[in-house]
Amino acid sequence: MSAIDDAARELSRLPGIGPKTASRLVHHLMKGPAEDGLRLGRAIAALVERVRPCAQCGNFGEEEVCQVCRDQERDPSVLCVVEGAFEVASIEATGQYRGRFHVLGGRLSPLDGVGPEDLSVERLLERIRTAEGGIAEVILATSPSVEGEATAVYLESVIRPLGPRVTRLARGIPMGSDLEYVDGSTIVEALAGRREM
Amino acid sequence: MSAIDDAARELSRLPGIGPKTASRLVHHLMKGPAEDGLRLGRAIAALVERVRPCAQCGNFGEEEVCQVCRDQERDPSVLCVVEGAFEVASIEATGQYRGRFHVLGGRLSPLDGVGPEDLSVERLLERIRTAEGGIAEVILATSPSVEGEATAVYLESVIRPLGPRVTRLARGIPMGSDLEYVDGSTIVEALAGRREM
Structure with a gap:
């Protein structure tokens, strides 16, 4: 060829x-x-x-442990759970998040035969149980799809008994968008989550 | 980094x-x-x-002379003039053209200071003058833009005196498109070039 x-x-x-x-x-x-x-x-x-996955969080990096996990300035008591390392990059690009991450490696999808044992759920629970100083909050940042939603619900059910606050990213109208082009279910979420000005 | x-x-x-x-x-x-x-x-x-440009036609290849120019089955008396090697690939992909090519390396653009001396026009004329067996037809396949058009008009004026027939690709409605989405100038060209069925 x-x-x-x-x-x-x-x-x-x-x-x-x-x-x-x-x-x-x-x-x-x-x-x-x-x-x-x-x-x-x-x-x-x-x-x-x-490049290889971080031994702690699953994010990509060039060392055994990734840059985010090595950064001593970051708050080790907050974990943001994402489906893939790409989402870590998106959140890091904002420069506004100061906690750490946990990369699941996918989302639950019974139809495709993806169960909790195919994701790094056990490692996540282990991290929460053994974290020095404890984990105060776990932010679920799975994708806003049916499967991402189901994954979040499942994670909430297994994480909450261990103690941390479990939160998820706010749903609502994306910045800079025209209401006219925002789908109905997003508007419903935005109404339900409305806040005092 | x-x-x-x-x-x-x-x-x-x-x-x-x-x-x-x-x-x-x-x-x-x-x-x-x-x-x-x-x-x-x-x-x-x-x-x-x-990969390097063919010494004869300017198309990309891995030898001194490209595959198209080396192919003895092809008609050496027909030259198709294109702006870049990418167009050679597009035409070759159809498998329907049996002549050879000449790659100009761009199109005339007085505003950007691109004149005939910046394109391989002199080499094209030289090929036409010295071709063994002569060149019977030169097909101008420059792009259907104002500059491509101007390039074709210029080339026609310098090639015709050397003897070959000078033709250009037909303009008209592209296959599979919806008339509704075809721009007016294309419809004008399609009307002007209409053919008996």
Whole structure:
């Protein structure tokens, strides 16, 4: 197989990149300086060679324990539970969260045969039980879908007996959106969660 | 800089890939088997190391002369002139064209200071003048934009004196589209170019 076809095939394995986009990217790389493509190739190789899940929270990092878990400035008594490491990155990008994380590795989905034993639920409970100084609050930040919701309900039922406050992210109208384009169930949640001004 | 940030930055240099998409791709690569990422990295490096423009037509290939120019089954008397190698790939993908190509390397754009001397126009004329057996037809397949159009008009004026027939791709309603969504100038072209059934 030619280098062109091979690169296009590998790129089109990425999510959201079809054969046409892959071909366009390949042509972009061929047109540009070779050094750009070499740097991209090296960066991807270094990524998958060096990055690994954090032994504590499951977030991606380059050390045994990730940057967030190593950061002594952060509040170790607050855990934010997310489905994947991508959500850690989204929350970290805001720069407003000062607690730690726990990455579940998915959400409960009985139809796909994903039960609590397929997620890092046991590790989460273990962390709560053994945390030095204790865990004061667990914020459930699973996705606002039926399955994410079910996962949150299940987690609440197993975490609360251990002591911590269990909260979840607020539902409501997203900032900058037009009410006209917000779906009905979001408006219902926003009404139910309305706050004094 | 961390391997994660580095890979995201390199990916976001690609056209159509913003910081969010880059971050999503990085997380996809981290979640999958490392071998997938290594293969992608190697494919991109091999691409930019091995691929170069064809000495004859400017199309990308891995040899001095590209696969299309080497193919003895193809009609050497027909040249299809395109702006970039990407268009060669699009036309080749149809499997219906049996002539050869000439890649201009862009289109005339006086506002951006792109004149005929910045494109491979002189090489095209040279190919037409010196082709063994002569060139019977030059198909202009520049883009259907104002600049692509101006490029075609200019090329026609310099090619015709050398003898070949000069044609251009038909304009009209694209297959599978809904007339309702086709712009007015395309409809005008489709009417002007209507054919007996």
